[in-house]
Amino acid sequence: MIKLLQGLLALLLLAAPLARAQETALPPPPPLDPAAVRSVMRHAVEDVIRPGYADLARDAEAMKDRMERLCAAPSPEGLAAARDGFVTLTDAWARIEIVRIGPALEDSRFERILFYPDRKGLGLRQIQALLRDEDPAATQLSSLADKSVAVQGLGALDYLLYGDGSDSTATEAGAYRCRFAQAVAANVARVSTALSDGWNAPDGIGSAMIGFGPESPLFRTPDEAATALLGILVHGAEAVRDQRIESFYRGPDRQSFPRQALFWRSERTFPMIAGNLEGLRALFDGSQIATLLPSDPLGTADSIDFLLSNMARTARGMEPQAEAVLADPAQRQRLDYLLLSGKDLIQRLDGELGGAIGLSAGFSFQDGD
Known part of the structure; x- marks a missing residue:
């Protein structure tokens, strides 16, 4: 405190000089x-923005790989590794998500990575419905990308890896949930790569x-x-x-x-x-x-x-x-x-x-x- x-x-x-300066009009710049x-x-572009998106794409690809390994061989250790990957990935996203222009505005890429705020809980209801029905379309990258952006990104991964029933992804009983999370991680990797490529494009x-x-x-x-x-x-x-x-x-x-x-x-x-x-x-x-x-x-x-x-x-x-x-x-x-x-x-x-x-x-x- x-x-x-x-x-x-x-x-x-720090604010004191501002108060004093406001008493005298400053000349136009x-x-x-x-x-x-x-x-x-x-x-800005070469030292901060492009490296930031490169970090995001790298960490998203690593997250995709961790989910693939977890789903291929479920275990508590694999789940812990996936959760560690989520921490690393969200750290990278936090640092670069402030750049909300250009490629992030195309094809709803920003929302595909993070649909938030979601005050009505739309995403959560859709994720829970997919888990309940075990909709196979949510376990494939190509078909997941056609669903609501609310179930495609980091918010979905947060629930799948940490929400109710998430420990089941470390066992065979959680196979559907794991494949769903694997598809989400693959989608985040795909979109992250597109963002990085967009900022690096010559045009x-x-x-x-x-x-x-x-x-x-x-x-x-x-x-x-x-x-x-x-x-x-x-x-x-x-x-x-x-x-x-x-x-x-x-x-x-x-x-x-x-x-x-x-x-x-x-x-x-x-x-x-x-x-x-x-x-x-x-x-x-x-x-x-x-x-x-x-x-x-x-x-x-x-x-x-x-x-x-x-x-x-x-x-x-x-x-x-x-x-x-x-x-x-x-x-x-x-x-x-x-x-x-x-x-x-x-x-x-x-x-x-x-x-x-x-x-x-x-x-x-x-x-x-």
Whole structure:
């Protein structure tokens, strides 16, 4: 608790220069330097985004292999290995899922990997129905891909490996459940590879971000390319607050829903939040987007980096069970800190950083890709 209070104090100290600076109008920023923007785009794509998707594709393929071995020879050891693979895979997804543009928006790829939030429990009901009926179509990659996206991805794997009856996958009695999970893992591997390939394609979005110009069908100016990158950061910060936390906890005076938290069964709720924040920090630092600031009198870059670091550290320090967190006043205070800091993070990215590099003050990242 002392460290948390220290973090809040540091946050207030970081906000003090902003309050003073707001008393004096800042001059409009100069036009963005195309060479500087191109360098930032190259760092973002080549140093962060493409490697992130490559990691996801690698870990998804490894998960598929683990499921194949488990189903071929069911055992407690094989199930433990599959669960370890799920942890590794979801860690990789948490770091890169913040990039919600380009290939992720095509063919419902994002939803095929993770259908969430699912407040009406649509996915769970469909998964349970498939298990009850032992529908053979759910055990084959080709036919599973034609079913609802709610049963195709990591949410399905979370239930199949950790939900009611999941221990049966270590025995012959759980053969259908295992084959279902095997097909899901194969589908996640297929989609992950498509995402990685899309970002590496010579005519894909990665090349377009780096090679922006008048002839580009996607990004004609430095401003458009910089806006796309900033939009990833802002959307990512919004998703952490609005989807990862507020999906089950909206504040001390609101009803909580621990079983609506992402991956509560596998106790991966808070590692996923931390991974999202670490992914945002990797993109913010790795892209060197702060170098586009003509000056930084508000300490914007340091404030953003501090927030991302401290929020990720707080999430990593949470108890693993969402229900236990919500039952513990001290843990709930940490959630309140994440909500408060999340709001501040969005403002600093959207308002301060965006404004300082010349984006329209009224631009809404919710309106674009």
